[in-house]
Amino acid sequence: MTAAPSAIFLLPAAAAFGAQRLERACAQALGRADRPPAGEAGGQAQLLRHFEVLPRRLPFAALTRQADAGDAAGHAWLRADPAHVRPDINGARLLACGEALALEAAEAAALLRPLKPLFGDAGFPIDAPTPSRWYLRLPPQAQLPRFAPPSEALGADLFEHLAEGAEGRRWRALLNEAQIVLHNHPLNAARAARGRAMVNSLWFWGGGVLPDRVASGLSAVGSDDESLCALATAAGVPAGPGDAEFAAPAADALFDLRALRDLRQFAQAWLTPAFAALGRGELAALQLDLEDGQGYRFARGQRWRFWRRPQASLQR
Template sequence: MAVRPSPDAVPALAVLLPERRRFAGQPLGDALGKALARGDRLSDGEPGEQAQLLRHVDLLPRGWPMAAITRQRDAGDAVLHQWLRADPAHVRPDMTGARVLAIGDLGLSQDEADALLAPLRPLFGDTGFPISAPVPSRWYLALPVEARLPAFSPPDAVLGDDLFSHLPEGPEGRRWRALLNEAQVLLHNHPVNAARVAAGKPAVNSLCFWGAGKLPDRVHMPFAAVSSDDAELLSLAALAGVGASGDGPQLLDLRRARDLSAVAARLQPALEDLARDGLRLDFADGARWWLQAGQRWRFWRRPTARLA
């Protein structure tokens, strides 16, 4: 007989999934449809990428200093400063403002990133915030440890929205609005962008400031292994001392999935051999299910056809 678990219990396998609406209209398939119908629907968690990851990782002190966390994996020097991500972005003017169409992964080479940074180095260096790009998709500002910063919106909130509605506010935000405006002018006139546009590639014509903070004192994950290609999650795992393989609870990241049938196929072995400690599905919109072997006796439940 299945025992209803605590939402905080550690399963044999935890699976991170995107928002359910990404799979709108797609059939669940027989095995996954039966498993969800017979499984336990847990109380919903807080929606959003940050909240989803925080259900599986613990940071001390509390916060989300993702710039320092990824910087440590990218360059190994995060303990020296407070950090802020200043990721390359592509925005497109429209009738109401400037729509943010891409952040971070714009297909830049390291040579392109270095060339684009060249005119930005004096701009940010003169303010005491040196800029660097140890990898082409992740740009960083090194800040004094005691620097006070305004609130910046995370990329998942900014992407697809109007850039101007996410600019930092108040007196502390004024400096950052001015810096962004100057950076946009320098990037707009850069020959690398002219070459990219001519080649049909998106121009790097803005920056996305986010993830400010210092490296956490402690990062803990209750897993023996993490499978992911996401830089933020892998950086958290590295600080927690968790690698890609190990005996014990596993965390599988499928948040980039677009095809529900591919997700069902990936989960098929786990569904066929549900461990006593169970399988937890965690969607980015907060919906969660707990699946375990004893639930198979709930055969009277009609299979779920589609995600709500």
């Protein structure tokens, strides 16, 4: 008889749910769950708990480039995604990036045209195999500063998340030049006239070369995040769009729920049906992995832990 599979729910930090509380049945199950020691906080550390990557880092630009174009080997890559920033009294804020701008292929090609000589002269050719994901090709030995991922910078002060130090100075200068080119591009006036966000900046992030090895014990990944899907593909794990609610998987699977902010929706669409699958023996175990490093593990026998108090919050 084939053993029942396990499921992992990848979640945002517990603080993302604020003061929301679980209803009694889910709170009881949470109170009776196993609570492993907290892991390292952060989005990359969270993914590295489920994927073995050597060297131990996540060069998302190279991973997504390989998924998009199949030519990432032999070069370092840096994402230079189209972005919309809005000046304010304190500086500027990153308000949209990549897919959120809903660029068409012809628009991306038009915007890239004047950027190609700028980055080509700097030794970093730019192109876009998809309208929402733009890439700079770098020498494999290129030394790059740390660039913040868009999820870390959205809504925040742009200047607090730019590359710092001597290594970052060159990239800040290139960004300034690119912003001038994009600000003056006639396509942006046309987009503004249609009520669309202007592409007036780029966002550099995810730099590096392809890892030597990517592996995972997972058999499936459900996610709408192209970076996670590219990581899964590199590990040989089938990845597809996320579902709206839980259904017991055929094999060990990870479900990407990091975009959720409604605890009631999470309980109704995911926790409750997963607990039901545990009770029926369709699921051997369920793990919650939060971005802040916290975690919970559920198994069928925990329902007998009557002495445990209910826990209505994901925060311990």
